[in-house]
Amino acid sequence: MLYETYSNHDCLLKTFDAALQEQQNIVLQAGSLQDPVKGFAESVCKGMQKKPRQLECRFLYDAQGSKLYEKICSQPEYYLTRTEAAILQRYAGEISRKTGSCHLIELGSGSSVKTDYLLSAYQAHYTKICYTPIDISSTALKLAGNAIITKRPDVQVVGIHGTYNDSFQLLSSTSPALVIFLGSTLGNFNEEEEHVFWQDISQHMQKRDYLLLGVDLVKDISILEAAYNDAAGVTAAFTKNYITRMNRELGSSLDLDHIRHVAFFNREKSRMEIFLEFTKAQEILIESLQKTFSVAQGEMLQIEISRKFSLPEVKNNLHSYGLKPIKTYTDDKGWFGLILFQKTNKIV
Ligand code: AVJ
Secondary structure (H helix, E strand, O other): OEEEEOOOHHHHHHHHHHHHHOOOOEEEEOHHHOOHHHHHHHHHHHHHOOOOOEOOHHHHOOHHHHHHHHHHHOOOOOHHHHHHHHHHHHHHHHHHHHHOOOEEEEEOOOOOOOHHHHHHHHHHHOOOOEEEEEEOOHHHHHHHHHHHHHHOOOOEEEEEEOOHHHHHOOHHHHOOEEEEEOOOHHHHOOHHHHHHHHHHHHHHOOOOOEEEEEEEEOOOHHHHHHHOOOOOOHHHHHHHHHHHHHHHHHOOOOOHHHEEEEEEEEOOOOEEEEEEEEOOOEEEEEHHHOEEEEEOOOOEEEEEEEEOEOHHHHHHHHHOOOEEEEEEEEOOOOOEEEEEEEEOOOOO
């Protein structure tokens, strides 16, 4: 797997097109991630000035965080990955027949393990499959990319080390495409962020392109809360790794023994809310910006939200962005949903 760095948008699209042409297996790094420590420092600084304080969850996924997330996925309480994988396994063939041959482009691909069901189905029906995983973890991308080209030498992998925003421009080159957005990662956006996201993506998708969206559905609170408070403490370690990253990259020197993972379901907002609670007062230092923030004893920093959806709500919402629901797939318990949409001309 080759790995190359590109400094501006123009350059990324051109290089992406060239890699497709030349049938390379490669990961291209988008300009947005070239100074990740600076981006992290600025983001923490901004988040600490909000009331209540909120940090951006995408910084959970450094090399260690991506590894811990994979470990979360195999915890008995964390039903999401397992349930979604079973739906994919069962319906990948049908999905591939519905969309026809297309370029698979996945947002937040991580380990790409679940996507393998789709790759397998598309390979069974079509020749020359191209897969574009997009992720903010270069380690996860390289590992996933190498695993795929080894297992499936006929699949071309052109990965993007970047953010969702970097991916939109690529949609001009990938049609007919299936945009894949799994794992209920959508739930990390609040309503406002979600609106901007669908606006951007629907504007860039070409007519008749498809979208496969995985969403976690509202269910019994005890099941939801258990999934984010696993008994082995892996989710707690994942959340606390945020502080480990701050200590390492920002020079924050925080005492992890007095910081606690807290996660509960907010019924009104239909979302899990995940916090780090400071059990003693501490100062957060951001060395490069010469800033410190005092955190009081008992204060909670919001690290992540994970919204829980209903299928009609999601389908209605996306319809207003010109994304027409084609078919919905769920598991027997109705815990998780996969919806296949197609881009139409009409923005309702
Ligand atoms: C990767 C966003 C789908 O919200 O369930 C898991 C992240 N955080 N446990 C989720 C997560 C804590 C996960 N997503």
